[in-house]
Amino acid sequence: MPLLQLLVSSVFIFFVLYAPQPLLTIFSHNYNVSAATSGALMSITMLPLAVAPIFYGLLFARKNPLTLLKVAMLILSVTSLLFALAPTFELLLVLRFIQGLTLPAALTAMTGFIGQQYSAAQLQQNMTRYIGSSILGGYLGRVLAANFASWFTWQSFYFVLALALLILALLIKPKKCQPPVRQAESPKAYLKPLREPLIVRLFLGVFCMFFCFAALMNYLPFILQDVFGITDSKTIGWVYTGYLIGAIISMTTPYLTRYFNNSWLWLSTLFLVYCTALVVMQLPVLSVFLIAFTLFCACMFMIHSSASPLANKLSDAPPTVTNGAYVSFYYSGGALGSFLPGLILQRFGYHAFLLGLLLVCITGLILSYSAYKQEASRC
Template sequence: MPLLQLLISSMFIFFVLYAPQPLLALFADNFNVSTAASGALMSLTMLPLAVAPIFYGLLFARKNPLSILKVAMLILSITSLLFALAPSFELLLSLRFIQGLTLPAALTAMTGFIGQQYSAVQLQQNMTRYIGSSILGGYLGRVLAANFASWFTWQSFYYVLAVSLIILALLIKPKRCEPPKREPASPSAYLKPLRHPLIARLFGCVFCMFFCFAALMNYLPFILQDVFNITDSKTIGWVYTGYLIGAVLSMATPYISRRFNNSWLLLSALFALYCLTLVAMQLPVLSLFLIAFTLFCACMFMIHSSASPLANKLSDAPPTVTNGAYVSFYYSGGALGSFIPGLILQSFGYHAFLITLLLVCGIGLTLSITTYRHGISIT
């Protein structure tokens, strides 16, 4: 399978994950459900992502990753089509949960294929390209879904998505990739990285980071609607451009990290800025909000870019074990952040919502800065 084909497939797979996000306010109106209930469309998808990567790593250890990817994409295409045709919100939730079970299989297959086919410098470069495709997929999935809803109907995007996934799946040729020969690891080995106190602290930081990010991204349509009177789904979709700009700004992470002699100090500085952006958003000024939102996204990607290699430096476990646990904590934060802050937003309002995120972000800052102050030096 050519790498370009894999990257394009990755983008469309991330369309599935993030497309509902800018449409949550629309779903709440169309199906007459609450703000928090509509947020469950994201929570139910991220919940399996919080657990499944660990188990799928074992389950698929001896399978051909391209065969897994092909089946997963076909399932995602069928569920996307049914999502557009669903007559009730309960059915939407059921389909999103099925997608949540399928998405980690696709992600595991893609990273597994890259790990099989490439090594050394090529492995690093192609994994970076894969991460870039996931960021671009997250951005385009949000923007295109919102614009389709404005130009046509929200269902039209899902029809196009379903057809695209089927075509991409049929283009996959599993015979071109030999299945791995190694035996699967013991399940107990997957818990090994969590036993190290530093790993636990780092994973706690990652949990806090994505909790805040998922919450703000999830409820952004409601904030724009209620605080800034922006109701057009197309305009809401373009506000997510801050996500892409933030991702571009985060490319400076390697340069910035060279200015710090300790990774924990860098994480502390990034979490401090993460907190400041949430403070700035308290002022109901749209221009200030957009600037703070862009910096907020940049901080998230920079923390992510710093924490992921740090986890691999700290852990003595195999990389697949470390990264599986990392992804689980990452999406655990996303699953809770996609739901709990929504309850606070609908019950206590925008400022209480931001204070909640600030408190969680403050926990991440505390974890990183106390580790640094204890003199732990990881460069």
């Protein structure tokens, strides 16, 4: 499978995951549910994403990842079509849960394919490109869904998405990818390399990073509505442009890392800036919020694009297992972050919401810096 084809597929797969976010206020109004309840459309999808990848990584350690990817995309196509036709909020939740079970199979297959087919500098480069495609998919999924809702209906976006996923799935030729033959091992043997303290700290740091990011992205429409008086779905969609600008800024990561002789020191610095952005957002000024939001997104992408290759570098486990564990910790943070902070926002308000995120972010900073000190003590 050409890398470009995989990256295009990744963009549309991430459409499925993130498209509901800018539509949450619409779902809340149309189905007469609270903000926290509408946020469950993201939580219920990320919950399986938090658990399933590690099992998929073990299950498919000796399987062809492209076969898995093709089947997953066909399921996502069908569920996207049904999502547009669902008459009740409960059915939306059921379909999102099915998508949550399917998405980790697709993500594990894509990262596993890259881990199997590339090594050394190519692995770092192509993993960064994959993360770039996930960023682009997250941005376009949110913006297009919001604009389709404004121009036409929110359902029209899902009709187009279902068709695109079907076409891309049919273009995949699994026989062209033969995974390396591995000696049969028990799940315990596969997971043993992931117990290394530095890897555990990295995964926990990733959990904290995405907890904060998922929370802010999930409740951004409600913050814009309640704090800044922005209610139009199209305008809310375009606010996510800060997400894309942040992604573009994060492309400087390879150049900035040259000034750091230690990956953990680099991650610690990023977490420090991440915390600073959350502090600045306490000011209820829209222009200040947008600048801090863009910086916040840039830091998240830089942490993500640095942590994922570092996990593959540190781990001796098979690529599908390593990346499955990484995705599990990543989305377990997302599952909790897309729901629990919503309860704080709903009960205590915007400033308490940001304070809760700051405490989690500081935990990520402590984990990264302690790993840096541990590694420095060995030298």
